[in-house]
Amino acid sequence: MTFLLPCPHCGPRDVYEFATTGEVLTRPKELPTLRELTDYVYFRRNVAGVQREWWYHRQGCGSWFLAERDTRTNEVLKVELPSPRASDR
Amino acid sequence: MRLPPRAGERIDRSRNISFRYGTEEVVAFAGDTIGSALYAGGRRVFSRSFKYHRPRGLLCCTGHCPNCLMTVDGVPNVRVCVEPVRAGAVVKAQNVLGSLERDLMSVTDRIGGPFTPVGFYYRTMIRPRRAWPLYERLLRNAAGLGRVGGRSRRFDTEHRRARVLVVGGGRAGREAALAAAAEGPGVVLVDEGSHLAGAELPGVEVLARARAIGIYEGGLVPVDAGELLLRFRAQRVVIATGALEQPLVFPGNDLVGVLLPSAVRRLVQDWSLAPGRRAVVIAAESRGLDVVPILEDAGVEIARTIDLRERPLGTLAAEGHKGRLTRLALDGETIDCDLAVVSGGRQPAYSLLAQAGARVEYDPTRGIFVPRELPPGIEAVGAVTGEVGAAVEPAALYAGSGRTGKSFVCLCEDVTDKDLARAVREGFDSLELAKRYTTVTMGPCQGKLCQVASNRLYAQRTGTGSAAIGTTTARPPWAPVELGLLAGRHHEPTRRSAIHFRHEEAGAEMLWAGQWQRPHSYGDAAGEVRAVHESLGVIDVSTLGKLLVEGPDAARFLERLYPNRFADLRVGRIRYGVLTSDGGRILDDGTVARLGEGLFYVTTTSSGSDSVCEWFEWWNAIWGYDVEIVNVTGALAALNLAGPRAREALGRLTEGDVSNEAIGYLDARELRVAGVPCLALRIGFVGELGYELHFASPAGEHLWDRLVAEGARPFGLEPQRVLRLEKQHVIVGQDTDSESSLLSAGMGWLPKLDKEEFVGKWAVELGQDRVRERLVGFTVRSGELPKEGAQVLVGGQPAGRVTSARYSERVGTVVGLAWVRPDRAQDGSELAIRSDGATIAAEVALAPFYDPEGERLRS
Numbered sequence: 001m002t003f004l005l006p007c008p009h010c011g012p013r014d015v016y017e018f019a020t021t022g023e024v025l026t027r028p029k030e031l032p033t034l035r036e037l038t039d040y041v042y043f044r045r046n047v048a049g050v051q052r053e054w055w056y057h058r059q060g061c062g063s064w065f066l067a068e069r070d071t072r073t074n075e076v077l078k079v080e081l082p083s084p085r086a087s088d089r
Numbered sequence: 090m091r092l093p094p095r096a097g098e099r100i101d102r103s104r105n106i107s108f109r110y111g112t113e114e115v116v117a118f119a120g121d122t123i124g125s126a127l128y129a130g131g132r133r134v135f136s137r138s139f140k141y142h143r144p145r146g147l148l149c150c151t152g153h154c155p156n157c158l159m160t161v162d163g164v165p166n167v168r169v170c171v172e173p174v175r176a177g178a179v180v181k182a183q184n185v186l187g188s189l190e191r192d193l194m195s196v197t198d199r200i201g202g203p204f205t206p207v208g209f210y211y212r213t214m215i216r217p218r219r220a221w222p223l224y225e226r227l228l229r230n231a232a233g234l235g236r237v238g239g240r241s242r243r244f245d246t247e248h249r250r251a252r253v254l255v256v257g258g259g260r261a262g263r264e265a266a267l268a269a270a271a272e273g274p275g276v277v278l279v280d281e282g283s284h285l286a287g288a289e290l291p292g293v294e295v296l297a298r299a300r301a302i303g304i305y306e307g308g309l310v311p312v313d314a315g316e317l318l319l320r321f322r323a324q325r326v327v328i329a330t331g332a333l334e335q336p337l338v339f340p341g342n343d344l345v346g347v348l349l350p351s352a353v354r355r356l357v358q359d360w361s362l363a364p365g366r367r368a369v370v371i372a373a374e375s376r377g378l379d380v381v382p383i384l385e386d387a388g389v390e391i392a393r394t395i396d397l398r399e400r401p402l403g404t405l406a407a408e409g410h411k412g413r414l415t416r417l418a419l420d421g422e423t424i425d426c427d428l429a430v431v432s433g434g435r436q437p438a439y440s441l442l443a444q445a446g447a448r449v450e451y452d453p454t455r456g457i458f459v460p461r462e463l464p465p466g467i468e469a470v471g472a473v474t475g476e477v478g479a480a481v482e483p484a485a486l487y488a489g490s491g492r493t494g495k496s497f498v499c500l501c502e503d504v505t506d507k508d509l510a511r512a513v514r515e516g517f518d519s520l521e522l523a524k525r526y527t528t529v530t531m532g533p534c535q536g537k538l539c540q541v542a543s544n545r546l547y548a549q550r551t552g553t554g555s556a557a558i559g560t561t562t563a564r565p566p567w568a569p570v571e572l573g574l575l576a577g578r579h580h581e582p583t584r585r586s587a588i589h590f591r592h593e594e595a596g597a598e599m600l601w602a603g604q605w606q607r608p609h610s611y612g613d614a615a616g617e618v619r620a621v622h623e624s625l626g627v628i629d630v631s632t633l634g635k636l637l638v639e640g641p642d643a644a645r646f647l648e649r650l651y652p653n654r655f656a657d658l659r660v661g662r663i664r665y666g667v668l669t670s671d672g673g674r675i676l677d678d679g680t681v682a683r684l685g686e687g688l689f690y691v692t693t694t695s696s697g698s699d700s701v702c703e704w705f706e707w708w709n710a711i712w713g714y715d716v717e718i719v720n721v722t723g724a725l726a727a728l729n730l731a732g733p734r735a736r737e738a739l740g741r742l743t744e745g746d747v748s749n750e751a752i753g754y755l756d757a758r759e760l761r762v763a764g765v766p767c768l769a770l771r772i773g774f775v776g777e778l779g780y781e782l783h784f785a786s787p788a789g790e791h792l793w794d795r796l797v798a799e800g801a802r803p804f805g806l807e808p809q810r811v812l813r814l815e816k817q818h819v820i821v822g823q824d825t826d827s828e829s830s831l832l833s834a835g836m837g838w839l840p841k842l843d844k845e846e847f848v849g850k851w852a853v854e855l856g857q858d859r860v861r862e863r864l865v866g867f868t869v870r871s872g873e874l875p876k877e878g879a880q881v882l883v884g885g886q887p888a889g890r891v892t893s894a895r896y897s898e899r900v901g902t903v904v905g906l907a908w909v910r911p912d913r914a915q916d917g918s919e920l921a922i923r924s925d926g927a928t929i930a931a932e933v934a935l936a937p938f939y940d941p942e943g944e945r946l947r948s
Contacts, residue, residue: 004308014307019703031855034857037851037855041670041852063706064706
């Protein structure tokens with residue numbers, strides 16, 4: 001992979017400057033069933049198409065951000081900083 | 090041997106440069122290449138072919154074909170036709186047994202032909218199986234290219250940006266570069282040849298002898314500049330790689346004296362060398378015929394000129410003597426000649442465009458593949474676009490008449506028309522498969538001179554048109570690259586603590602701990618352990634990860650992240666903390682000290698500093714608490730002063746109160762030690778009274794020196810491992826793995842389930858930390874030391890593994906930690922450990938081996 005990823009702070013950079021934790025997951029809001037927890041911890045949709053992902057600019061500004069990337073072409077359609085709410089996840 | 094001086098020649102006859110070829114000294118002119126100088130000296134055979142060891146001479150003189158590969162100064166596979174002469178260079182022939190003129194291996198050409206078709210070794214050298222290593226050695230010695238020399242070289246990588254990157258410095262490339270330069274700065278032109286070295290193009294940075302080897306995702310263009318790899322990122326990439334003259338396929342087409350027109354142009358015009366005495370010129374397009382006046386000018390007699398557009402040939406075959414061309418037979422006529430200039434038309438060098446995503450289409454009227462539909466950001470100019478003038482599709486294969494020699498489709502790998510036909514007969518009916526089977530296009534030229542010919546022949550043999558067959562996928566590199574260039578220089582940084590040189594001065598044996606260099610010991614690990622137990626030791630723990638978590642929400646943030654409770658942690662107190670994942674698995678551990686209402690000082694394992702920082706940042710990107718997380722790992726040094734005399738020694742260096750009442754076990758205090766402001770953490774990883782002093786790195790050596798002067802004996806990682814094992818203190822990553830939960834690691838007390846939430850809580854509540862194995866201590870009374878990773882057996886069945894084991898002088902036996910089945914995790918359970926073929930009897934011990942009540946820590 002040598003595509004360019006646009007960091008919301010630093011602009012387009014070589015993908016090797018970043019770390020990723022993969023697709024954005026929906027974390028259970030309260031105590032899940034064992035099946036729900038297992039799905040959340042271990043299963044990924046692994047889509048061939050556009051996926052929302054977490055990226056971390058490890059060799060840059062040190063920020064986490066969200067990117068919409070087409071996993072087939074590595075085209076990055078959108079990046080944004082998360083807008084967290086302390087009550088929510 | 091040279092022609093009289095002529096206008097435009099690139100040699101400077103007033104400057105001599107000499108180099109060695111084998112045992113001869115060769116005198117060249119400045120401006121010569123090694124190839125032209127050898128040619129001027131009368132050399133005609135430049136290499137022996139890959140498989141049959143047939144003599145081969147100059148063919149293209151453009152650095153594309155495999156015919157002039159030699160070893161220069163220990164570097165194999167150098168194309169000497171384009172390698173500039175340098176004084177004192179040592180040039181050697183390669184892939185020969187004997188000399189280029191008498192290569193003993195050429196016997197394979199005379200007798201091996203029928204027995205060595207493509208892939209023969211996979212069919213004939215399969216029995217007996219155990220003999221394959223021998224066969225392999227024989228084959229490798231017989232076939233191939235040069236040998237990698239012993240000379241070590243250094244390669245570097247540079248990251249470059251450009252507004253416009255032009256690949257190819259021909260007329261079209263230069264014009265495109267100048268036009269781009271007129272629009273603004275940031276224009277770079279790279280060209281594989283050396284003739285542009287020092288050329289002045291206003292506003293353009295010209296890099297000669299720099300070859301683009303591919304186009305990767307995101308428009309990355311790596312450029313091979315010898316011992317420097319330039320990774321170019323450009324807003325616009327202009328491909329001007331031109332077109333490549335193609336050989337014809339006919340019997341004897343590899344004889345020395347069969348040349349492409351480009352070779353004639355370079356030999357005569359650049360180096361004033363006559364390529365022969367009597368020539369036949371055969372070309373499928375006008376540019377190939379342009380060599381006729383050049384040859385005449387060089388005094389070469391033109392025996393016949395054949396324009397394939399007007400006169401298609403029925404038969405064509407070359408005959409030779411000792412590998413050198415002597416006559417050409419065409420359509421029943423025989424012509425004596427020592428030079429045949431052939432051109433099957435010019436094929437656009439589209440590879441980089443195809444790699445970038447362009448479609449490639451066959452133009453049957455001209456017999457060439459043409460790039461179409463360029464992707465955004467990629468442009469093409471000049472001949473590579475397919476504007477190469479009228480031509481005619483030559484025959485896929487010209488038959489000879491009567492008994493004739495081999496017809497080569499691929500000179501690099503010695504693949505003949507018969508090999509390709511055989512592949513089709515054997516069922517390799519896809520071009521991609523046939524390519525892999527015959528290795529056509531897979532040699533040093535990477536298809537530059539064989540892709541079109543092999544496609545054409547393949548289309549003919551399978552009865553489909555070239556258009557339908559298409560091309561094989563274009564992949565980088567489009568020219569050979571030295572592996573060293575791709576590997577580059579090792580850029581892994583080495584991390585050294587601020588006290589590193591003191592350790593070296595003290596004779597420490599250093600070892601790698603992740604990126605860190607740390608002292609293993611100072612030569613006497615057992616003595617160092619003793620010093621900590623009996624008197625005083627000091628260890629450099631600067632490698633610990635150190636994070637500051639600050640803000641109004643700091644306590645809430647840590648409370649929600651850790652299974653531990655921190656809300657009730659009083660200012661000035663420390664708590665051991667373990668981080669777990671949502672799956673309930675242990676990620677990292679360390680201490681958390683509360684320095685203020687909204688200020689916490691967190692330490693992590695030495696290898697975990699970056700990942701824990703990222704983990705904190707990630708959760709806070711989700712939760713959005715009002716906290717700042719600062720990684721101060723490099724900014725602070727840390728020393729652990731440990732041993733019964735620690736308080737007394739520390740007291741002598743500070744005016745602060747170091748009594749057990751003022752700074753008790755698990756207290757954190759600010760303390761000025763030997764003039765250095767420190768954060769003193771009273772913790773005891775090594776099991777004795779101890780103070781971990783954290784302070785600004787630049788004061789590292791000063792404080793180290795003062796502590797040593799107070800009698801603290803430096804101890805390294807190895808004694809620390811023994812000391813912590815005596816206490817059964819776990820090292821995350823050494824004793825735990827990605828499956829370890831708190832409960833299984835013996836820390837079932839740690840998670841506070843009455844907290845509303847923490848990362849990893851659900852896994853505990855759902856029993857996902859249920860114990861399949863438990864981490865327990867063990868002793869070996871016999872004193873035998875099991876290896877780390879050794880298997881634990883119960884009733885002969887695998888039932889766990891050893892993670893750590895050391896001999897402890899203090900305990901008087903071998904102590905260790907191991908994962909075992911829960912039914913064996915009882916005090917006194919007997920274990921059998923299989924290590925290095927021996928079975929070692931061990932006994933489970935759940936309590937620490939040393940000071941189980943922790944009195945010494947608290948003293």
